[in-house]
Amino acid sequence: MSAAGDRPLRADARRNRARVLDAADEIFATKGVGASTEEVAKRAGVGVGTVFRHFPTKEALLEAVLVARFGRLAEEARGLVGADDAGAAFFGFLAAVVDQSASKNAFAGALAQAGVDVEAALGRAGAELWEALGVLLTRAQAAGAVRPDAQVDQVVAVLVGASRAADYAPSAVPLILDGLRPR
Amino acid sequence: MSAAGDRPLRADARRNRARVLDAADEIFATKGVGASTEEVAKRAGVGVGTVFRHFPTKEALLEAVLVARFGRLAEEARGLVGADDAGAAFFGFLAAVVDQSASKNAFAGALAQAGVDVEAALGRAGAELWEALGVLLTRAQAAGAVRPDAQVDQVVAVLVGASRAADYAPSAVPLILDGLRPR
DNA sequence: TGACATCCGGAGTCGCCGCTCCGTATCGTT
DNA sequence: AACGATACGGAGCGGCGACTCCGGATGTCA
Numbered sequence: 001m002s003a004a005g006d007r008p009l010r011a012d013a014r015r016n017r018a019r020v021l022d023a024a025d026e027i028f029a030t031k032g033v034g035a036s037t038e039e040v041a042k043r044a045g046v047g048v049g050t051v052f053r054h055f056p057t058k059e060a061l062l063e064a065v066l067v068a069r070f071g072r073l074a075e076e077a078r079g080l081v082g083a084d085d086a087g088a089a090f091f092g093f094l095a096a097v098v099d100q101s102a103s104k105n106a107f108a109g110a111l112a113q114a115g116v117d118v119e120a121a122l123g124r125a126g127a128e129l130w131e132a133l134g135v136l137l138t139r140a141q142a143a144g145a146v147r148p149d150a151q152v153d154q155v156v157a158v159l160v161g162a163s164r165a166a167d168y169a170p171s172a173v174p175l176i177l178d179g180l181r182p183r
Numbered sequence: 184m185s186a187a188g189d190r191p192l193r194a195d196a197r198r199n200r201a202r203v204l205d206a207a208d209e210i211f212a213t214k215g216v217g218a219s220t221e222e223v224a225k226r227a228g229v230g231v232g233t234v235f236r237h238f239p240t241k242e243a244l245l246e247a248v249l250v251a252r253f254g255r256l257a258e259e260a261r262g263l264v265g266a267d268d269a270g271a272a273f274f275g276f277l278a279a280v281v282d283q284s285a286s287k288n289a290f291a292g293a294l295a296q297a298g299v300d301v302e303a304a305l306g307r308a309g310a311e312l313w314e315a316l317g318v319l320l321t322r323a324q325a326a327g328a329v330r331p332d333a334q335v336d337q338v339v340a341v342l343v344g345a346s347r348a349a350d351y352a353p354s355a356v357p358l359i360l361d362g363l364r365p366r
Numbered sequence: 367t368g369a370c371a372t373c374c375g376g377a378g379t380c381g382c383c384g385c386t387c388c389g390t391a392t393c394g395t396t
Numbered sequence: 397a398a399c400g401a402t403a404c405g406g407a408g409c410g411g412c413g414a415c416t417c418c419g420g421a422t423g424t425c426a
Contacts, residue, residue, distance in 0.1 A: 010393055010402060036383055047405035052385060150358065157355035161348030165340040172340035175333065179362030193372060193423055219413055221376095230375035235415060367426100374421070383412090391404070396397100 017054045019044040025065045033062060070125035073097060077132035087145025090136045091177060094155075098162045098173055130156075147182045155180065200237045202227040208248045216245060253308035256280060260315035270328025273319045274360060277338075281345045281356055313339075330365045338363065 009017065023044035027035050037058055041048045055061035076096065083089035130152060137155055140146040162176045192200070206227035210218045220241055224231045238244035259279065266272035302309065313335060320338055323329040345359045 012392070013403060016404085037385085038383075041405095048385080049387085049405055050403075053403075056385090058384065147358075151352075151354075153352045154355040154358055157348040157352035158359055160351050161344030161346075161355070161359055163344075164347040165344030168343050169334075169336045169340035171334070172337040172344070175337055176341055176344055176359055176362045178366075179359045181366075183361070183364075183366070195423065196373060199374085220415085221413075224376095231414090232375055232416080233373080236373075239415090241414065369426095370424090372421105372423075375419100377417095379416075380414095381412105382414105384410095386409080387407095389405100391402105393400105393402070395399090395401100 013054075016044070016046050016050055020046060020051050020054055020061075021064060021068060024061050025068070028062070028065060037061070067122060067125045069101070070122055070129050073100075074125065074128040074132050077129065077136055081132065081135050081139070086136070086139035086143040090140035090146060091180075093133075093136055094159060094162070094177055094180075095173070097159055098166055101163050144182065146180050150180055196237075199227070199229055199233055203229060203234050203237055203244075204247060204251060207244050208251065211245070211248060220244070250305060250308045252284070253305055253312050256283075257308065257311040257315050260312065260319055264315065264318050264322070269319075269322040269326040273323035273329060274363075276316075276319055277342060277345070277360055277363075278356070280342055281349055284346050327365065329363050333363055 020040065024040045027040050027043050031039070037051055038048050040061070041051045044051070051061070055064055077093055080089040080093050133155060134152045137146060137150065137152055141148050141150070158176065158180060162173050165172045165176060203223065207223045210223050210226050214222070220234055221231050223244070224234045227234070234244070238247055260276055263272040263276050316338060317335045320329060320333065320335055324331050324333070341359065341363060345356050348355045348359060
C-alpha cells in the first residue's frame with residue numbers, strides 16, 4: 001500500500017480530498033454505508049468524478065474513512081498515556097470511543113463483508129491504536145483498576161460491543177465496561 | 184398487522200412459506216442482509232415469485248425472520264424459568280442467545296435503517312421474549328447472582344453488544360457478561 | 367374424477383448505483 | 397502573460413437487484 005512515487009497534490013486537489021473524506025464520514029455515519037457515492041459528492045460540493053479520482057472505489061473510500069477515525073482515536077489514546085490516574089484514563093478513553101463511534105461497527109462489518117482484510121487495510125492506523133490502547137491497559141492494570149487477565153483484543157471486542165449496545169440502551173454501557181474491572 | 188380474514192393456506196403454500204423462511208434465515212445469517220432475494224429463493228428451491236407472494240417485500244422477509252428467531256428465543260427462555268439454579272439459568276440463556284445470534288444485530292440494524300419501528304414490528308414476539316427474560320432476571324437477582332440495579336432493557340443491550348463482540352473475540356463474551364454480576 | 371380456486375415459476379421491467387470518460391477549468395511555473 | 401500539467405464536473409454506461417405478471421401446474425372438494 002501507499003505508493004511511494006506520488007508527487008504532491010495540487011492545492012485544490014488536496015482540499016477536495018479532505019472535503020470528500022469529511023463528507024463521507026458524515027454521510028455514512030448518518031445514512032449508513034449503503035448511502036450512494038453521489039450523495040457523498042453532493043455533500044462535499046464536488047462531482048462524482050472527483051470522489052472516484054481520489055478513492056478509486058467505494059470500498060477504498062470506506063476504508064479511508066475508517067483509517068482516519070482510527071488515526072484520531074490513536075492520537076487521543078497517546079495523549080492519555082501520561083495521565084495521573086491510569087484507571088480513569090483507560091475508562092475515559094473507552095467511553096470516548098463508544099461515544100464517538102456510534103456506527104464504526106457498521107463500517108468494519110461492511111468492509112469485512114466485502115472481503116477486505118480489515119486488519120491489514122487499517123495497517124499503521126490500526127497498529128498505532130492497538131499499541132496505545134495496550135499501554136493504557138497495562139498501566140490501568142498496574143494501578144489495579146482493570147482485571148489483570150484482560151487482553152488487548154478482548155478490550156477491543158468489548159469496545160465494539162459497547163458501541164453497538166449504546167444504540168439500544170446507553171445506560172448499559174457503563175455496565176458493560178464494569179466487566180473489565182477487577183472483581 | 185396480521186389480517187383476520189385469511190383462510191388457511193394450501194398445503195404446498197404453507198410448506199413453501201416455511202422453506203423460504205428457513206432459507207432466508209440461513210442466507211442472511213451467512214452472507215449478510217445484503218444477499219439477494221433470488222439467492223434466498225434458490226436456496227429454498229422455489230422461484231422468486233413465490234418468495235414475494237409470501238413476503239411482499241424484502242423488508243417484510245427480514246422482519247419475519249427476526250420474529251421467528253425471537254419466538255424461538257422466548258420459548259427457550261420460558262423453558263428455563265423453572266430451573267433450580269436461577270443464576271445459571273440466566274447466564275446460560277444469555278450465552279445461548281449470543282451463540283445463536285451472531286448476526287441478529289445486523290438484522291435489527293438493517294430494519295431500523297429502513298425506517299421500520301423494530302419494537303413495533305416484533306410485536307408479540309418481542310413482548311414475550313422481554314417478559315420471559317424479565318422473569319429470568321428477577322429470579323437471578325433474588326438468588327444474588329446478578330447485580331440488583333440491572334434493568335431488562337440493559338440486559339438486552341448487553342446481549343446485543345456481546346453478540347457483536349463475539350465476532351471479534353469470542354473470549355470477550357464472558358468478560359462482558361461479568362458486568363452483570365454483583366460486585 | 368372433474369372442475370375450480372389457489373399457487374407456482376421465472377422471464378422481464380424499472381430504477382438505482384458504482385464507475386468511466388472527456389471537454390473544460392484551474393493551478394503552478396517560467 | 398502564457399503554456400503545459402493537473403484536476404474537475406457530470407452525463408452516460410453497464411449491471412444488479414427488488415418486484416411484477418401471467419400461463420401453466422397443483423391442491424382441494426364434491
